[in-house]
Amino acid sequence: MGSTRQGFALMWKFLGRGRSRPASILLAVAWGTLSMMLLMGFGEGLRRQMAMGQQGLGNDPVILWSGATTKQWEGLKAGREVRFTKDDVAALRRGVPAIDDLAGEYSRWAVDLRWGTTSVSAHLTGVMPCYEHVRTHIPRPGGRFINDIDQAQGRRVLFLGPELATKLFGSAKPVGQTVFVRGVPFTVIGVMINKQQNGMYGGPDIAKANIPVSTFENMFGEGQFDNILYTVKAPATTKDVEPQVREVFARRQHFDPTDESALHFWDTVKNREMGDKIARGMEVFMGVVGGMTLLVAGVGLANMMFVMVQRRTREIGMQMAIGAHRRAVTSQIVGEALVLAAMGGYLGIGLSWLLVEGLMRVPVKSEALQFLGKPTLSIPMGVITAMALVGIGCLAGALPARRAVKLNPVEALRHE
Template sequence: MKIRRMLRIFRVSIRALKRNKMRTFLTMLGIIIGVGAVIAMVSIGAGARAGVEARFAAMGTNMLTIQSSSRGIGGVQSGAGSMPLEVELVEQIINSCPSVLYASPVYQTRVQVVYGNKNWNTSIQGVGANFPLIANWEIDLDYAGGRFFDETDVRSGAKVCVIGADISTNLFAGADPIGQTIRVKTVPFTVIGVLKAKGQSGFGSRDDIIMGPYNTVSKRLMGANAQLQSIQVSAVNEQAVDQAQQEITELIREQHKLMPGATDDFTIRNMADIATSAADATNILTILLGSIASISLLVGGIGIMNIMLVSVTERIREIGIRMALGAQEIDILVQFLFEAIVLSLIGGIAGIVLGYGVSKLLHFIPTFSTMTTIVSPTSVLLAFGFAAAVGIFFGFYPARRASRLDPIEALRYE
């Protein structure tokens, strides 16, 4: 077909759409909402994914967590019971696992903290001096003289601690906490540093924490039955994470005298794996949100088909006239197909604007204010392409029906 002919038929289609402005707008609305919903929903999913990735990157991707199976998550416990982890294991891991760079015990307990007339309920972690290197914590140098506790503090069981940014805000309210004494479960601890803020995680703020030397925390705060919560280990580099995991597994199995074939009575979680599975989970979220939104796009497409069928029926006579005057089947097909495509394309463009707007305006709604949204070019292209496909798919049947009309019957149609 000649381009000129196409262009003129295109003008005929546009004129038909203009003649029924209200109907055209309402039909487009289905596509506008569909495309808008897809873009907005996918932007929420993509934002969540980026957030999760950033969070895990902040935690350190070459980190491994060793826990006793009694704390294991969701698994079937072996009847033999499980061995608690001993603090001596930390030393052994460092000595006999070449792929391990640092290892630190982690004791954790919830405590009430008092400073002056202020009270705060939080958790305290008893860790080694190298813990910041394992878990990517930094000391906030805005506070002069701030530092993390060192090996000497750990060995001597010094009553010193570093506090998270949330504690600093809540107990000291802007005043310099360095050198101040806080009471943790009645035990006085001297604040020697403030941790740099890490922000929200999925489980609340990660800055609502106090860290102290593990000797001090386990003996002073947890008593004789203090149990090691976990051992945090960092591999020499990201590639060595699997190797480190294997070495530690062998070491602990030997220690616990497990027979070959017996299940581990401990678990080692690998940060990189957790990060990947969390990212996968957000991908599923994105797909889920996207598919729900796609349904509205599909409904919009059905709306187009519906209105095109009505339009064809209304204009049977016109089709008959055009055919008698020499319109070929393809001319009629193209004319009606153009109408459907124009509906879906203009709807698609408006939908992109709407979706973009919604994803940006979401921050102004209090419930969603913490949510990050990312409108990716891929999602825009995808939604637009999908809208165009919907137009062609749902426009084709009515258009074909129009083009297949018998001119004689069409001319006689009342």
């Protein structure tokens, strides 16, 4: 016990005095921790950004567009267009029990919206209340999304994407205002929260204006839906539900159910699964790169510790000659490795934090940077990294130190 304490006391006393090695060891650990932290931080930020962007489109909807037939069927020629009507949606509801939410969507480009003297041309959609969760049309506090009563009564209510709301209202509060849509007065009931959206159709949701399907029909007449959207009770089974949906339409509109061109499916579950796989792959990749970085830092650290101990062999010999126990000598070196690695680790964590915070404050409007998202520093990661380096440092110091103390003091004293 006493000798270990003596060793630590000596180490502490002479730490960093007139030696350049400890500084370089400290920097090596700091650099290793910094690289690891940044790598993991950016990886995590990117992963979160991807997950968020995925959610921007919605919670696993399948989006369905109509196409045209390419095969002759039941005495009818090929090339006929498939149409989506209210009856089709109703038949789908009856015929495919696996479907959960189901909605037809109307869409109209370049609709004139006017508030006061401001006029904006926007993409207007007629949507169902389920879009709030299926397509993540989440209202900002102080507003709401279209509800069942709006839909049932055909109310003239308007839900705006945040970008569109800013264009129209500037800094004024939109909720409660009257906006003329093609000259017809609508009340703004809510503005969507800003969201990142990786996948989209008909433009980003933040630039759209939404009204109830029933209201849309009152204004523009009951026509065919531009697309249909549904979710499946068990999202993993969208692939199995797809043929059932084809079957319903094929029967009603007389086309070959195997005719791929008649209906186009966008299965976002597949996208999500792919995204998850990419994210997982990326995590593994980052982990491997991080591990390699750590390994290189560790080898460098071990080498530096080794050289440092080599250089002090004579000093060790002298200490042993004047009565140091072996443990007093090894604890000096291991203690030094510990202190340097811990300090370097803190330094690395601090630097990476500063760097990330600084980067966040630089106002760069770059798509690439935006896609990188906010690098998320994980303190446990930093602690693990620093601990690993501490471990390597200790080992790297302990091994040559053990060898040095096993030397006869005389030989150690003669070491060049």
